[in-house]
Structures are given as C-alpha cells and as structure tokens.
Amino acid sequence: MTDTIAAIATATGAAGVGIVRLSGPNARTIAAQVVRRSLQDQPPRLLKRATVYDPQSGESLDDGLLVHFIGPHSFTGEDVVEFQGHGGMLTLAQVLQAFLAAGARLARPGEFSERAFHNGKLDLAQAEALADLISARSVAAQRAARRQLDGSLSQEAHRIAAELQEALARLEATIDFPEDVGELVPETVEAPLGRAAQRLERLLAGAAYGRRLTEGLTVALTGAPNVGKSSLLNALAGAERAIVTELAGTTRDILAEELVLAGVPVRVLDTAGLRETDDPVERIGVARARAAVATADVVIVVVDATRPEPLALPEQSFVIAVNKSDLASPELERFAPHPAVAISARTGEGLDALVQAVIGTSVPASDAPLLTRARHEDALRRAAAQIHDARVTLALGLPAELIAVDTHGALAALGELTGQTTREEIIQGIFSRFCIGK
Ligand SMILES: Nc1nc2c(ncn2[C@@H]2O[C@H](COP(=O)(O)OP(=O)(O)OP(=O)(O)O)[C@@H](O)[C@H]2O)c(=O)[nH]1
Ligand SMILES: [K+]
Ligand SMILES: [Mg+2]
Numbered sequence: 417m418t419d420t421i422a423a424i425a426t427a428t429g430a431a432g433v434g435i436v437r438l439s440g441p442n443a444r445t446i447a448a449q450v451v452r453r454s455l456q457d458q459p460p461r462l463l464k465r466a467t468v469y470d471p472q473s474g475e476s477l478d479d480g481l482l483v484h485f486i487g488p489h490s491f492t493g494e495d496v497v498e499f500q501g502h503g504g505m506l507t508l509a510q511v512l513q514a515f516l517a518a519g520a521r522l523a524r525p526g527e528f529s530e531r532a533f534h535n536g537k538l539d540l541a542q543a544e545a546l547a548d549l550i551s552a553r554s555v556a557a558q559r560a561a562r563r564q565l566d567g568s569l570s571q572e573a574h575r576i577a578a579e580l581q582e583a584l585a586r587l588e589a590t591i592d593f594p595e596d597v598g599e600l601v602p603e604t605v606e607a608p609l610g611r612a613a614q615r616l617e618r619l620l621a622g623a624a625y626g627r628r629l630t631e632g633l634t635v636a637l638t639g640a641p642n643v644g645k646s647s648l649l650n651a652l653a654g655a656e657r658a659i660v661t662e663l664a665g666t667t668r669d670i671l672a673e674e675l676v677l678a679g680v681p682v683r684v685l686d687t688a689g690l691r692e693t694d695d696p697v698e699r700i701g702v703a704r705a706r707a708a709v710a711t712a713d714v715v716i717v718v719v720d721a722t723r724p725e726p727l728a729l730p731e732q733s734f735v736i737a738v739n740k741s742d743l744a745s746p747e748l749e750r751f752a753p754h755p756a757v758a759i760s761a762r763t764g765e766g767l768d769a770l771v772q773a774v775i776g777t778s779v780p781a782s783d784a785p786l787l788t789r790a791r792h793e794d795a796l797r798r799a800a801a802q803i804h805d806a807r808v809t810l811a812l813g814l815p816a817e818l819i820a821v822d823t824h825g826a827l828a829a830l831g832e833l834t835g836q837t838t839r840e841e842i843i844q845g846i847f848s849r850f851c852i853g854k
Contacts, residue, residue, distance in 0.1 A: 422520035431503030493535025526850025540835030556679030579612035626786030632681035636712035641689025647761035668701035802826035
C-alpha cells in the first residue's frame with residue numbers, strides 16, 4: 417500500500433504564492449482534516465477557498481485556495497491535493513507541517529515524478545526532461561527539454577524499437593515454425609535492422625550538442641600576450657569584466673565568465689598570454705593558462721592581425737580568431753586548413769561568426785530529437801553496437817537464433833531510454849537528483 421506524500425512544490429523564499437502538494441490514496445481525507453471541511457462536494461480541478469488549521473492546536477495557519485485531482489487524472493496518477501497559500505518560508509513550512517501532522521509523509525526529492533513514472537504518466541526520458549526544463553540555463557536548452565517532455569525522443573525510441581520488433585518477428589518465425597515459414601530471407605531482417613541503425617545514428621549525431629546544452633560548454637581564450645584575449649572576453653560579455661591595457665602580460669589569473677552564446681550556456685575563460693618570462697607571478701599565470709586550455713571543450717586561439725606569429729595549436733577542437741582586423745586586413749588563408757575568423761574586439765566585427773564557429777563545432781545538422789544526457793547516449797551506443805553485431809551475424813549466414821540474441825540485446829538497451837528495461841536502482845538514482853516537491 418503506497419502512503420500519501422507531501423512537500424512544498426514552489427521555490428523557497430519570499431514569494432506572493434506558495435503551493436503545498438499532496439499525493440497518495442489518503443490525500444483528500446488528510447486535506448479534509450487540515451482544512452476542516454469535506455472535499456466531497458468540491459468538484460475536482462476546481463479551486464475553492466480554504467483555511468489551513470493546525471490539527472493539534474486548532475490555530476488557523478493560512479488562507480488560500482484548494483484544488484484536488486482524482487487519480488489517475490493527475491500529475492502523479494494518484495489522488496492529488498494542492499493548497500495554494502501565501503508564499504514565504506515560514507507560512508509554507510507551517511502548512512506543510514499541518515499536512516504531515518494529519519498523516520502525510522514528507523516526500524523524498526523527485527518522489528512525485530517517480531510516482532508519475534511508475535503510474536505510466538511519464539516515461540524516464542520525459543521525467544528527465546522535466547528536471548532539465550527546471551534547471552535549463554538557456555533558451556535552447558529549455559526548448560530541447562520541452563521537446564523531450566513532449567515525448568519526441570521517446571517516440572523516436574519507439575520507432576526504432578518497432579523496426580527491431582519487425583526483425584525479431586521474422587527471426588522468431590523461422591526459429592519456431594521452420595516448416596511453415598521456410599528459410600530466412602536475409603533481406604527481410606536486414607531492411608528493418610538497417611533502418612533502426614540509421615535512426616540511431618541520427619540521434620547519436622546530436623549527442624555532443626545536446627549534452628552541451630544541458631551541461632554547458634567551456635571555452636578558453638589563448639594566444640600570445642597583447643593579442644586582445646581580455647578585450648575579446650569583454651566584447652563577448654558586453655561588459656568590462658577583464659582588465660585591458662596595452663602592457664603585455666596584463667592578465668595573470670584565470671577569469672571565468674558565464675555567458676549564453678547562440679543559445680548555449682558557455683563558460684568563457686580569459687587566460688594569461690603565453691610567453692617565456694622571468695616574472696614569477698606571470699609564470700604562474702602562464703602555467704594556469706596552459707592548464708585551463710588543456711581542459712576546455714573548445715579553444716579560441718587569438719592572433720593579432722597586425723603581427724601574426726607562429727601558432728601553437730591545441731589538441732581539442734579550436735577556432736583561430738584573427739583580432740584587430742580594424743587595424744590590418746587579416747590574411748585568413750595563412751591559417752588554412754584550420755578554421756579562422758576575422759574579428760575586431762574593438763568594433764565587434766566578426767563576433768557573431770566567431771560564436772557560430774565555436775558553437776558550430778558541435779551543432780547537429782538534422783532536426784532529430786536531442787540527447788541531453790550521457791545516460792541516453794550510453795544506452796543508444798550499446799543498442800547501435802548490438803544492431804551492428806546482428807547485421808554482421810546475418811551477413812555471415814549464421815543461425816537465426818544468434819541474430820535474435822543481438823536484436824533482443826539492442827531492444828533492451830533501447831528500453832533503458834524510456835525506463836522499460838532500466839534497473840530500479842538506476843531509476844531511483846535519477847529521481848533522487850530531482851528537487852524536493854517535484
Ligand atoms: N585596434 C584594436 N585594438 C585592440 C583590439 N583588441 C584589443 N586591442 C588592444 O590591444 C591591447 C591588448 O589588449 P588586451 O585585451 O589586454 O590583450 P590580452 O591578449 O588580454 O593581453 P594579455 O592579458 O597581456 O596577454 C589593448 O591596448 C587593447 O585596447 C582590437 O580589436 N582592435
Ligand atoms: K594586455
Ligand atoms: Mg588579458
């Protein structure tokens with residue numbers, strides 16, 4: 417028997433309105449006790465005034481509005497009651513306490529969403545999208561989360577699963593009824609497996625970008641002293657964050673700015689200009705700069721257009737920004753085949769193109785749903801590997817049983833995305849990282 421849980425559903429702190437939410441079989445009887453009236457003649461989904469009383473002392477705690485939902489027609493699929501009262505930590509805490517005293521249990525983080533998942537209201541990818549939506553730091557991330565919440569990723573997973581089911585049906589028919597069905601026609605299995613592989617490939621192509629939307633991207637600025645790294649940081653931020661002077665070796669410490677560039681949350685690191693120096697402070701700065709560059713996702717190598725010098729290119733993806741193009745015409749051909757963009761930190765020239773080049777190192781070309789979590793990518797890569805094995809086994813003319821084993825494996829990996837085949841402890845781990853009241 418499930419119990420009835422309660423939590424504050426709104427953000428804590430000063431606010432006009434705050435909501436306490438209850439879910440479970442006793443939600444309505446507990447609420448009735450706390451607001452001292454029956455909910456029998458209050459229709460579901462309709463707000464009615466209510467006063468919350470302390471069940472022990474009888475003291476009135478807050479006035480507000482009460483609404484209830486009858487399962488399965490609710491967010492969790494259970495009976496749900498929400499009390500909308502005044503915002504503010506103290507009042508909300510007292511109202512919550514009243515519901516707990518009347519028999520509800522304090523909800524664990526993510527427990528409402530977990531119940532919605534177990535009652536088939538949301539699949540796992542959708543529940544994760546809900547968490548991503550709440551914590552989205554950019555419009556693009558918010559949009560991706562909303563699409564996933566709509567179920568676009570889940571639907572694509574179902575379409576891939578349907579292809580695999582089709583292949584399995586053919587395989588199992590030849591295994592179970594060899595006399596009726598006859599020999600396996602490889603093409604009837606290869607075609608659906610091939611389509612499944614193609615769809616998976618399309619999804620996986622956007623994985624790096626999707627993860628960056630939720631996790632953000634670290635971009636380091638590097639280059640010789642005085643090329644204009646700090647000026648570029650300021651231009652991207654639209655504010656004077658870093659100290660800029662005409663003295664080489666101005667920047668010593670790493671300066672980090674959290675920006676949203678072309679919809680993607682980006683952490684931009686300004687670093688000390690790289691050079692040999694006897695100044696002990698600058699030496700530390702240069703060492704820090706190298707370390708920051710080594711761990712960045714993308715590096716912008718800044719070059720001065722008036723005196724282009726030989727470049728040390730980083731290992732990871734990078735873009736060369738030829739700065740001060742207001743002073744000298746930048747010869748981009750010099751840098752071919754590497755990606756180079758002419759910019760001026762002073763005039764703002766070329767900054768949009770630079771941002772596109774930096775973010776564009778990972779933007780997927782297709783409109784396939786985005787994979788926003790490493791968990792999704794991992795499950796789909798395993799599914800793709802199993803499909804690959806199944807196709808090789810098929811091409812080698814090996815027995816249908818072997819092909820079926822790989823196809824089943826692919827289906828199981830795919831099912832982890834929506835939670836059909838996900839292990840319970842993993843599911844609990846996912847929900848435990850949600851906030852309380854969600
Ligand atoms: N004309 C022109 N001057 C620029 C531009 N960008 C930077 N400068 C100038 O170049 C000089 C050095 O700029 P900084 O931004 O301090 O260069 P930096 O690479 O951060 O230098 P360090 O921190 O010393 O390594 C300053 O005098 C800037 O005003 C540009 O696009 N055009
Ligand atoms: K400088
Ligand atoms: Mg600087």
